[in-house]
Amino acid sequence: MAQTLDQRNESHPRPILEVKNLSVTYNPATELIRAVRGVSFQIQEGETLALVGETGSGKSTVALAVLGLLDHQIQSGEILFRNRGMQSLTERDWRRIRGRQIGMVFQDARSALNPVLTILGHMIETLVAHNAIRKKDARTKAMDLLREVGIGNGQEKLYPFELSGGTCQRAGIALGICNEPRLLIADEPTSSIDTALQAQILDLLQSMKQRHNLSLLLISHDLPLISHVSDRIAVMYHGRVVESGLKEEVLAAPAHPYTQALLQCQPTLQHRHDTNPVAAIPGAVPSAGQEFPGCAFAPRCSRSGPPCLESVPAARRLSANRWVECIRPGVGI
Numbered sequence: 001m002a003q004t005l006d007q008r009n010e011s012h013p014r015p016i017l018e019v020k021n022l023s024v025t026y027n028p029a030t031e032l033i034r035a036v037r038g039v040s041f042q043i044q045e046g047e048t049l050a051l052v053g054e055t056g057s058g059k060s061t062v063a064l065a066v067l068g069l070l071d072h073q074i075q076s077g078e079i080l081f082r083n084r085g086m087q088s089l090t091e092r093d094w095r096r097i098r099g100r101q102i103g104m105v106f107q108d109a110r111s112a113l114n115p116v117l118t119i120l121g122h123m124i125e126t127l128v129a130h131n132a133i134r135k136k137d138a139r140t141k142a143m144d145l146l147r148e149v150g151i152g153n154g155q156e157k158l159y160p161f162e163l164s165g166g167t168c169q170r171a172g173i174a175l176g177i178c179n180e181p182r183l184l185i186a187d188e189p190t191s192s193i194d195t196a197l198q199a200q201i202l203d204l205l206q207s208m209k210q211r212h213n214l215s216l217l218l219i220s221h222d223l224p225l226i227s228h229v230s231d232r233i234a235v236m237y238h239g240r241v242v243e244s245g246l247k248e249e250v251l252a253a254p255a256h257p258y259t260q261a262l263l264q265c266q267p268t269l270q271h272r273h274d275t276n277p278v279a280a281i282p283g284a285v286p287s288a289g290q291e292f293p294g295c296a297f298a299p300r301c302s303r304s305g306p307p308c309l310e311s312v313p314a315a316r317r318l319s320a321n322r323w324v325e326c327i328r329p330g331v332g333i
Contacts, residue, residue, distance in 0.1 A: 015042040022077035037239035048216040053236035103181035107188040109172035113160040120156035238296035245322035255329040
């Protein structure tokens, strides 16, 4: 699959991030867990790729691998950032890359923040650690950036436990971009905040991406929510990318049964509990350590047949930028 995926953008500039046939395995005392299984994708300069899937599909593990936090768990594959292989980097090299070239916005911003530092203290400490900058200048830059992300006057002096979840997430975004990285990874940036604020946070991420000339890897389980800020979508299931393509193609005509099911189970104003209930995906999400001889989604798929249970489907090209791992792909929902 990796070779085929590499060929799809031959006419494009070199991507800022390439993940090739990545497999990540955890080895706890109880069982061997294959969390990521041969994942490949690319992110072009200035592009937003949304990595979508249910909890446990391997999305966050991919992010940790890109950040160099799972070196001993990477079983195979290659990660290239700006055409540089990442597996051979030393910890000293990584300290120059994390935060400065690759920024991170964590899922639960309040838990990721130091409870004994104010928001301004977080910003100053991060800026001084990664830049040759005086504390006074770091304070000025930090204040400017906090205002840019919508943190009001006086809130910078507060501690994380004194702030709302939305404000903590805004602080997390400011921390993620304060050292002017080229790539920003946002791992479920809306999952820990109120529904009413989720669109605001995504709009803020989109605004920061444009103002600071970022590329963005956006990880989420909510396909419709993140669709308006993404350029391309890659759908993960049980550690594999089962469908990827331009946002317009994937949303208008999803090809993999899992992508179709994700869209069908999203509530809309047209749904009613009595006449038009929200569809549910049958069955249960397999555990990370569960193995299948064929397609992992086959037990939950209405279109599966004997061939689906026998071998893992290879990637099939549907268009110049569209791929699906399915023996019987359909179009539309």
